[in-house]
Amino acid sequence: MFVLGNLIAAVAHIIDIALTVYLWIIVIRAVLSWVNPDPYNPIVRFLIQVTEPVLAPIRRLIPLRGMGIDLSPMIVLLGIVFLQQFLVPTLLQVSYHFR
Numbered sequence: 001m002f003v004l005g006n007l008i009a010a011v012a013h014i015i016d017i018a019l020t021v022y023l024w025i026i027v028i029r030a031v032l033s034w035v036n037p038d039p040y041n042p043i044v045r046f047l048i049q050v051t052e053p054v055l056a057p058i059r060r061l062i063p064l065r066g067m068g069i070d071l072s073p074m075i076v077l078l079g080i081v082f083l084q085q086f087l088v089p090t091l092l093q094v095s096y097h098f099r
Contacts, residue, residue: 005098012091016084023080025050030073051076 029047037044051073058072 001098005095008091008095008098012088012095015091016088019080019084019088022050023077026055026073026076026080033070 025047029051032044032047039045039048054076055072058075059070062071062075
Protein backbone atom coordinates (compact mmCIF):
# COMPACT_ATOMS: atom_id res chain seq x y z
CA MET A 1 0.00 0.00 0.00
CA PHE A 2 3.01 2.29 0.30
CA VAL A 3 2.96 2.72 -3.49
CA LEU A 4 -0.50 4.26 -3.32
CA GLY A 5 0.66 6.55 -0.51
CA ASN A 6 3.64 7.69 -2.56
CA LEU A 7 1.41 8.27 -5.57
CA ILE A 8 -1.00 10.42 -3.56
CA ALA A 9 1.92 12.39 -2.07
CA ALA A 10 3.37 12.99 -5.52
CA VAL A 11 -0.01 14.17 -6.82
CA ALA A 12 -0.30 16.53 -3.83
CA HIS A 13 3.10 18.05 -4.59
CA ILE A 14 2.29 18.44 -8.28
CA ILE A 15 -0.99 20.15 -7.41
CA ASP A 16 0.87 22.47 -5.04
CA ILE A 17 3.42 23.41 -7.72
CA ALA A 18 0.70 23.93 -10.35
CA LEU A 19 -1.29 26.15 -8.00
CA THR A 20 1.82 28.21 -7.19
CA VAL A 21 2.60 28.69 -10.88
CA TYR A 22 -1.00 29.70 -11.60
CA LEU A 23 -0.93 32.10 -8.65
CA TRP A 24 2.08 33.87 -10.14
CA ILE A 25 0.45 33.96 -13.59
CA ILE A 26 -2.59 35.68 -12.07
CA VAL A 27 -0.35 38.16 -10.22
CA ILE A 28 1.61 38.96 -13.39
CA ARG A 29 -1.60 39.48 -15.36
CA ALA A 30 -2.99 41.80 -12.67
CA VAL A 31 0.22 43.85 -12.61
CA LEU A 32 0.30 44.04 -16.41
CA SER A 33 -3.27 45.34 -16.43
CA TRP A 34 -2.05 48.45 -14.57
CA VAL A 35 0.37 49.42 -17.37
CA ASN A 36 -1.87 48.76 -20.40
CA PRO A 37 0.35 46.27 -22.29
CA ASP A 38 0.34 45.63 -26.02
CA PRO A 39 -2.51 43.13 -26.62
CA TYR A 40 -0.62 41.62 -29.58
CA ASN A 41 2.40 40.67 -27.49
CA PRO A 42 2.61 36.85 -27.37
CA ILE A 43 3.28 36.82 -23.63
CA VAL A 44 0.27 39.01 -22.92
CA ARG A 45 -1.90 36.86 -25.18
CA PHE A 46 -0.70 33.72 -23.37
CA LEU A 47 -1.50 35.25 -19.98
CA ILE A 48 -4.98 36.24 -21.13
CA GLN A 49 -5.69 32.82 -22.66
CA VAL A 50 -4.58 31.01 -19.52
CA THR A 51 -6.35 33.19 -16.97
CA GLU A 52 -9.53 34.28 -18.72
CA PRO A 53 -11.39 30.93 -18.37
CA VAL A 54 -11.08 31.26 -14.59
CA LEU A 55 -11.54 35.02 -14.25
CA ALA A 56 -14.53 35.45 -16.60
CA PRO A 57 -17.08 33.43 -14.55
CA ILE A 58 -16.07 35.32 -11.41
CA ARG A 59 -16.52 38.64 -13.21
CA ARG A 60 -20.05 37.59 -14.16
CA LEU A 61 -20.85 36.76 -10.53
CA ILE A 62 -19.32 39.98 -9.13
CA PRO A 63 -19.92 42.72 -11.70
CA LEU A 64 -17.76 45.51 -10.22
CA ARG A 65 -15.76 46.01 -13.40
CA GLY A 66 -17.99 48.89 -14.53
CA MET A 67 -16.85 50.83 -11.49
CA GLY A 68 -13.20 50.45 -12.51
CA ILE A 69 -12.46 47.75 -9.94
CA ASP A 70 -11.82 44.16 -10.97
CA LEU A 71 -11.75 41.97 -7.88
CA SER A 72 -11.72 38.68 -9.78
CA PRO A 73 -7.92 38.21 -9.56
CA MET A 74 -8.05 38.69 -5.79
CA ILE A 75 -10.87 36.16 -5.46
CA VAL A 76 -8.95 33.63 -7.56
CA LEU A 77 -5.82 34.20 -5.47
CA LEU A 78 -7.81 33.59 -2.29
CA GLY A 79 -9.19 30.38 -3.83
CA ILE A 80 -5.69 29.21 -4.75
CA VAL A 81 -4.40 29.90 -1.24
CA PHE A 82 -7.38 28.03 0.21
CA LEU A 83 -6.66 25.02 -1.99
CA GLN A 84 -2.98 25.10 -1.04
CA GLN A 85 -3.81 25.27 2.65
CA PHE A 86 -6.64 22.70 2.60
CA LEU A 87 -6.40 20.30 -0.35
CA VAL A 88 -2.64 19.73 -0.44
CA PRO A 89 -2.22 18.98 3.30
CA THR A 90 -5.30 16.76 3.21
CA LEU A 91 -3.84 14.73 0.35
CA LEU A 92 -0.53 14.48 2.18
CA GLN A 93 -2.27 13.20 5.32
CA VAL A 94 -4.13 10.63 3.24
CA SER A 95 -0.84 9.55 1.69
CA TYR A 96 0.72 9.09 5.15
CA HIS A 97 -2.20 6.85 6.07
CA PHE A 98 -1.26 4.46 3.25
CA ARG A 99 2.45 4.32 4.09
